[in-house]
Amino acid sequence: MNLILLFPAEVSGDHVTLTDHRAEHVRTVLRSKSGDQLRVGLLNGPLGTATVETVARGSVSLRLHLHGSVPQPCPTALILALPRPIMLRRVLAQATALGVERIFLINANRVEKSFFQASLLRDEAYQAALIQGLEQAMDTRLPAVSIHQRFRPFMEDVLPAYLADYPVRLLAHPTASAPLPEVAPLPLAERAILAIGPEGGWVDFELDRFTACGFRPFTLGPRILRVDSAVPALLAQLELLRHLPPTAG
Amino acid sequence: MNLILLFPAEVSGDHVTLTDHRAEHVRTVLRSKSGDQLRVGLLNGPLGTATVETVARGSVSLRLHLHGSVPQPCPTALILALPRPIMLRRVLAQATALGVERIFLINANRVEKSFFQASLLRDEAYQAALIQGLEQAMDTRLPAVSIHQRFRPFMEDVLPAYLADYPVRLLAHPTASAPLPEVAPLPLAERAILAIGPEGGWVDFELDRFTACGFRPFTLGPRILRVDSAVPALLAQLELLRHLPPTAG
Numbered sequence: 001m002n003l004i005l006l007f008p009a010e011v012s013g014d015h016v017t018l019t020d021h022r023a024e025h026v027r028t029v030l031r032s033k034s035g036d037q038l039r040v041g042l043l044n045g046p047l048g049t050a051t052v053e054t055v056a057r058g059s060v061s062l063r064l065h066l067h068g069s070v071p072q073p074c075p076t077a078l079i080l081a082l083p084r085p086i087m088l089r090r091v092l093a094q095a096t097a098l099g100v101e102r103i104f105l106i107n108a109n110r111v112e113k114s115f116f117q118a119s120l121l122r123d124e125a126y127q128a129a130l131i132q133g134l135e136q137a138m139d140t141r142l143p144a145v146s147i148h149q150r151f152r153p154f155m156e157d158v159l160p161a162y163l164a165d166y167p168v169r170l171l172a173h174p175t176a177s178a179p180l181p182e183v184a185p186l187p188l189a190e191r192a193i194l195a196i197g198p199e200g201g202w203v204d205f206e207l208d209r210f211t212a213c214g215f216r217p218f219t220l221g222p223r224i225l226r227v228d229s230a231v232p233a234l235l236a237q238l239e240l241l242r243h244l245p246p247t248a249g
Numbered sequence: 250m251n252l253i254l255l256f257p258a259e260v261s262g263d264h265v266t267l268t269d270h271r272a273e274h275v276r277t278v279l280r281s282k283s284g285d286q287l288r289v290g291l292l293n294g295p296l297g298t299a300t301v302e303t304v305a306r307g308s309v310s311l312r313l314h315l316h317g318s319v320p321q322p323c324p325t326a327l328i329l330a331l332p333r334p335i336m337l338r339r340v341l342a343q344a345t346a347l348g349v350e351r352i353f354l355i356n357a358n359r360v361e362k363s364f365f366q367a368s369l370l371r372d373e374a375y376q377a378a379l380i381q382g383l384e385q386a387m388d389t390r391l392p393a394v395s396i397h398q399r400f401r402p403f404m405e406d407v408l409p410a411y412l413a414d415y416p417v418r419l420l421a422h423p424t425a426s427a428p429l430p431e432v433a434p435l436p437l438a439e440r441a442i443l444a445i446g447p448e449g450g451w452v453d454f455e456l457d458r459f460t461a462c463g464f465r466p467f468t469l470g471p472r473i474l475r476v477d478s479a480v481p482a483l484l485a486q487l488e489l490l491r492h493l494p495p496t497a498g
Contacts (some may be wrong), residue, residue, distance in 0.1 A: 002473050003389070071471075076260065090477075094475075094477075094478045097472060097473075097474055097478060098478065098482070100470065106331055118347075136473060136475055137473055138471065138472065139472065166430045179492045180489060180492070181489065181494060186493070214285040220318075220485075221488070222387065222390065223346060223347065223348060223386040224251050224346075224387060225347070225386065225481070226343075226385055228339075228343075229343045229346060229347065229481040230475065230481075232474070232477075232478040232482040232485070233347070233481040233482060233484070234485070235482070236469075236482030236483070236485050236486050237485050237486060239470070240294075240429060240430065240489055240490075243428045243429070243430050244430050244435070244493075245430060245435070245495065
């Protein structure tokens with residue numbers, strides 16, 4: 001937890017009293033005492049600092065100075081074939097820490113149907129993983145997350161509304177022949193949407209539907225990565241393309 | 250497990266009989282039967298296929314056709330400040346799946362001393378994590394792993410012998426000002442060594458010692474990543490730099 005994230009509803013003026021795991025973190029990990037300064041952020045709002053006023057078992061009160069900037073998300077969206085529950089929590093935290101602005105969790109032929117029964121998907125329980133990603137990366141902006149249990153309705157009724165927002169559309173596909181720098185503009189300056197398939201990859205029908213929507217398939221090479229490596233690897237590669245010098249094309 | 254990895258000592262001619270978790274995987278996950286083909290690889294040797302001869306509870310016998318290529322490692326080495334045990338297993342598998350040829354696990358000021366007591370470090374127990382990475386990425390080449398419990402002796406007595414091997418030397422450091430494309434040759438064509446620090450980063454003394462050895466500090470940006478995101482993110486970025494078009498510099 002590199003940042004203590006505060007929720008608007010719990011803040012009263014420039015004060016907040018924490019009574020949950022954040023209070024425990026301040027007391028036992030940071031070992032803060034009255035007068036210490038902490039890094040804080042307001043959910044979907046500015047970063048700032050807080051002065052510790054009192055520390056007690058189970059309760060920490062802070063005076064807030066929320067005058068920092070509001071972190072900007074990366075102009076990147078992620079379409080992710082729903083991974084198995086044990087991976088989902090980790091991957092949502094990773095993608096959030098890497099700053100994606102939007103995550104579509106979708107079905108695909110090689111996604112096991114039972115994955116959609118994950119308790120993490122009920123009542124937005126996955127929000128805890130997003131919060132963890134924000135606390136890790138010192139960000140305050142929650143990505144928008146949506147869940148799409150049927151592939152065709154997602155491709156036909158949902159995705160088209162977003163295509164104009166994301167002029168660069170990329171699809172990771174193990175058997176594609178082009179590496180990423182051949183299918184992305186160099187340097188990458190526009191908003192991008194990246195689709196990552198299930199273990200075993202996309203099937204031909206899915207590949208066809210994505211390419212019909214302007215997605216360009218690329219390969220990471222012969223190595224097959226687990227989703228908790230593929231997601232940070234690919235998001236970091238896109239981010240790197242945004243920082244190439246102008247001569248890179 | 251995308252590849253069944255075989256050990257030279259268990260192979261007899263072109264036959265092997267599996268009796269461990271690999272046999273269980275063939276029987277219950279792949280649901281293979283006599284005559285089926287499987288992807289296999291010989292540790293530190295060639296890839297190939299195997300024909301299933303018999304499948305029984307707890308025992309699977311295979312006839313081997315090990316005529317594929319020997320996978321090449323990435324010409325990249327990793328220096329990693331020893332992470333906490335729960336992360337170490339995962340990160341070793343990730344780095345192996347991403348193909349690094351050498352991993353130095355080192356001490357640093359902000360590494361907790363207790364991490365070196367991890368059971369994973371005793372009797373090379375970490376080999377299981379490396380094998381898991383190879384099975385995932387369909388590789389056969391084990392990276393060389395070494396453990397260095399004292400920072401100065403590593404920097405003074407161990408690292409110098411490797412410097413000529415790695416003309417490109419990079420140090421991830423949160424407070425550095427240059428992004429990776431400013432400190433690495435574009436495209437990257439030479440062998441590279443990458444140092445990733447502990448949670449909290451390198452201290453000034455460590456930074457000075459690395460820069461004295463020709464390591465150039467760079468930043469991933471303001472986001473602080475957990476080590477299980479930072480390792481795949483940075484290794485994937487290096488790999489991407491190797492695939493930029495020649496005009497990129």
